[in-house]
Amino acid sequence: MPKIPENTEELTDYILDDVLYGLELDPVDSERLLSYMRHRHEHLFGPHSTYFVLGSYEPPFKYRLDEALDVLNHRHDAYAYLLATQPDLDVSDDIPNLKVKFFIHALYADSIPLILEHDTGGAVAEFGRIERPTLLDRTYLFPRAQEEHYEDESLLTTEDAIRARAVELAYHADDLTEELSTLADQARDHGLDISTQDLESYLDTELGGRTPSYSGVITDSLVHLESLDQCFSWTTTAELEEQLSNVP
Incomplete structure (x- = not known):
């Protein structure tokens, strides 16, 4: 080397x-x-x-x-x-x-x-x-x-969790509008007053109006860093702060 x-x-x-x-x-x-x-x-x-x-x-x-x-x-x-x-x-x-x-x-x-x-x-x-x-x-x-931590509907009981799931969907959903509508229904099932429009507005602010994605070249390199235990997925800013503890 x-x-x-x-x-x-x-x-x-x-x-x-x-x-x-x-x-x-x-x-x-x-x-x-x-x-x-x-x-x-x-x-x-x-x-x-x-x-x-x-x-x-x-x-x-x-x-x-x-x-x-x-x-x-x-x-x-x-x-x-x-x-x-x-x-x-x-x-x-x-x-x-x-x-x-x-x-x-x-x-x-x-x-x-x-x-x-x-x-x-x-x-x-x-x-x-x-x-x-x-x-x-x-x-x-x-x-x-990169990883989806909020797929389990039982976790979607707070506004923060719903927003975190919306971010994950922005990265992974094939039909984001439909998935956000379903997520808004799940939020209301848990007594949360969150509409599809609320989630779209949040994503616009959080992601700067961008539809985020990773190309195949990027994801292939992510596998390399994961195998070296040097790759750490996060969704919310709080999770990023926690994951930074992996930096020596």
Whole structure:
């Protein structure tokens, strides 16, 4: 397994050979890259535990990233952060700034939690990157509603449970409108005043109007992470907070 670079010279070689695939850096870019790595190392990679949190920055999904940051930063001597909060590299336009910046941080974070709620956008690109051998053993994946925890009708006795089931249906139902109508009937059977329209409005707010799904490529990779005990499904924000306890 390729080892993590131990010094700036090794890291420069890694960035060139494994990230930029041999692209040559001019002396100015090389010096700026080294300067960035030195400053980031001093700021991030001290005696504390670092958590490089990945996921979608789109609303409302960014809300779950903020919750994860809050949970992890409450740990003793911990620093959880997003890539967007870190300074950008000051390099030439022909250098993929964001890609290099990602790997500089990912290579030295103690853990990399990735919160996944859909299969489009930047989070999917990050998912592809963290499957590299140098990163995989520190990556912990948190896909939303990959598993269905609220299928049992006996659990649907509270408003929170009904809403959680609605989220699961948004990911799994073939006919969501019909399934939400049935769910609303089940809610009323338990004395809850929840209509189909209430559930549709909740999903619109919770999922940003998106019909969420995971492609076959994504689900295949989820199986890989599951086999390594590094994949943890969640439905509600409270469940996500609990599942983050699996990140060492």
